[in-house]
Amino acid sequence: MTVFGWSVVIAVIVGFVGGYLLGWAEFVALAWAGTVLLALSALYLVGRNSFRIGLALPLRRVVVGEKAPGEVLVFNPTRRHLAGVGVEVPIGDGLAEFHIPGIPRGAEASEIFLVAAERRGVIPVGPVRTIRGDPLGLFRRELTWAERTELYVHPRTIAIPAISTGFVRDLEGAATRTITSSDVSFHALREYTPGDDRRFIHWRSSAKTGVYMVRQFEETRRSHIMVVLGLAESDYADDEEFELAVSAAGSLGVHAIRDARSVSVIASGDRAAASTRLDPASRALRTSSRIRLLDDLTVVQRSPGATNIVALTRVAGERAADASVAFLITGSATTVAQLRQAAAGLPSGVDVIAVICEPGALPAMRRVAELTVLSIGYLDDLQKSLARAAVV
Known part of the structure; x- marks a missing residue:
C-alpha cells in the first residue's frame, strides 16, 4: 500500500468514527465511498505475472565520461495478449522508469x-522491478526480476611511450634482441673488427x-616498475x-603491463588497522592484466586514516625490494621535503620519480638531489613531463 493508500485508509476510519459518533451522514457516506474505492483498487493486484523479464548490460566496464547502454527484455510466453507493464531499474542512487506497452503472445x-558514467566508481544496475497497481496509486505490487549487475567506471588513462629508465643488466633478466660486445650472456662468435x-x-x-674471433653477447635486462599511490x-x-593521481597511476601501470614489464602498484592501507593482517598499511593492486588493475583502481578512495606517502x-620498498624505478603519485x-623523505626509504639504486598532481597547474620538472619531481596539471602533461625528464 502506498502512502496515498494509507491516507485513504485513515480517512475512512476517521469518517466512520466521526460520522457515527457525531451523527454526520456526510462523513459516513465518504467513508463508505473510500471503502469501495479501496476494494476496487485492490482487485488490480489480483492475478499472477505470466511474463519473463531479463536485464542485459553489454558493457560491464567503461571509462569516465562514457555512457553504457542497458536493455530490459520482456517476453510473453502465454497464448494471450498481455497488457502494458511498468518497469523500474535502479541505477546507483537514481531510478530509470518506463512503461512497456502491450506484448502479443x-x-x-x-x-x-x-x-551515464560521470565519476569513477562501481555503479550498481538493477535488479529490475515490475510494478502493478491501480490507476489512482492506492496499491503497488512490486516484483523483482533478474540480478543486480555492477558497472565498473574506470579512470581515464593515456598512452605513454616506452619507458627506458630503470633497466638493470642481469643474467637472469629477460633476453632482448640487442647484441652487444659487453654483457654477461654469451650469444655467438664473429670475426674481429678494428x-x-x-x-x-x-x-x-x-x-x-686462422682469424681472430670475438665473443658476442645477448643483452639481458631486468626492469621492475613500482607505482606508489x-x-x-x-x-x-x-x-x-586525487582523481588526476588515480589516472596517472593507472596510465603508468597499464603501460608497464602492455610493455610486458614487471610492475607493482601499491596503494595505502588504513593506519588504524596497520597492525592487523587483514588491512595492512599498504596493499598491492592486481597487475596480472590491464583490466584487473583498472578494476582495483576503480574502487580506491582517499581516506583520513590512510597511510601517507612517506610511510607508504x-x-x-620492502614489498618490492627489487624495483628499479619507482613513481610516487x-x-x-605533499611537500618536496616529504617526497625526499619518502625517496630515502627506498633501496639505493632505485630511480625515484615523484608526480605531483595539481589540476590546472603548468607542467614543471625539477631535480632535488637524486629525486626527480614532476608537476602535472592535466593527464596529458604526464607524457610530456616524462619526456622532459628523459625517462621515455
Missing part, C-alpha cells in the same frame, strides 16, 4: 536505457679458423587532485 519487447675489445677474443676458435586525505587538496613508500599538499 509469444513476442518480446525491449526498452533501451543509458547509464676497435673491438681484445679481452673478448676467443683464442681457441681463432686458432682453429597515496590515498591519505592529507596528501591532496581536493577530490579533483617505505613499506612499498601524490597531490599538491
Whole structure:
C-alpha cells in the first residue's frame, strides 16, 4: 500500500468514527465511498505475472565520461495478449522508469536505457522491478526480476611511450634482441673488427679458423616498475587532485603491463588497522592484466586514516625490494621535503620519480638531489613531463 493508500485508509476510519459518533451522514457516506474505492483498487493486484523479464548490460566496464547502454527484455510466453507493464531499474542512487506497452503472445519487447558514467566508481544496475497497481496509486505490487549487475567506471588513462629508465643488466633478466660486445650472456662468435675489445677474443676458435674471433653477447635486462599511490586525505587538496593521481597511476601501470614489464602498484592501507593482517598499511593492486588493475583502481578512495606517502613508500620498498624505478603519485599538499623523505626509504639504486598532481597547474620538472619531481596539471602533461625528464 502506498502512502496515498494509507491516507485513504485513515480517512475512512476517521469518517466512520466521526460520522457515527457525531451523527454526520456526510462523513459516513465518504467513508463508505473510500471503502469501495479501496476494494476496487485492490482487485488490480489480483492475478499472477505470466511474463519473463531479463536485464542485459553489454558493457560491464567503461571509462569516465562514457555512457553504457542497458536493455530490459520482456517476453510473453502465454497464448494471450498481455497488457502494458511498468518497469523500474535502479541505477546507483537514481531510478530509470518506463512503461512497456502491450506484448502479443509469444513476442518480446525491449526498452533501451543509458547509464551515464560521470565519476569513477562501481555503479550498481538493477535488479529490475515490475510494478502493478491501480490507476489512482492506492496499491503497488512490486516484483523483482533478474540480478543486480555492477558497472565498473574506470579512470581515464593515456598512452605513454616506452619507458627506458630503470633497466638493470642481469643474467637472469629477460633476453632482448640487442647484441652487444659487453654483457654477461654469451650469444655467438664473429670475426674481429678494428676497435673491438681484445679481452673478448676467443683464442681457441681463432686458432682453429686462422682469424681472430670475438665473443658476442645477448643483452639481458631486468626492469621492475613500482607505482606508489597515496590515498591519505592529507596528501591532496581536493577530490579533483586525487582523481588526476588515480589516472596517472593507472596510465603508468597499464603501460608497464602492455610493455610486458614487471610492475607493482601499491596503494595505502588504513593506519588504524596497520597492525592487523587483514588491512595492512599498504596493499598491492592486481597487475596480472590491464583490466584487473583498472578494476582495483576503480574502487580506491582517499581516506583520513590512510597511510601517507612517506610511510607508504617505505613499506612499498620492502614489498618490492627489487624495483628499479619507482613513481610516487601524490597531490599538491605533499611537500618536496616529504617526497625526499619518502625517496630515502627506498633501496639505493632505485630511480625515484615523484608526480605531483595539481589540476590546472603548468607542467614543471625539477631535480632535488637524486629525486626527480614532476608537476602535472592535466593527464596529458604526464607524457610530456616524462619526456622532459628523459625517462621515455
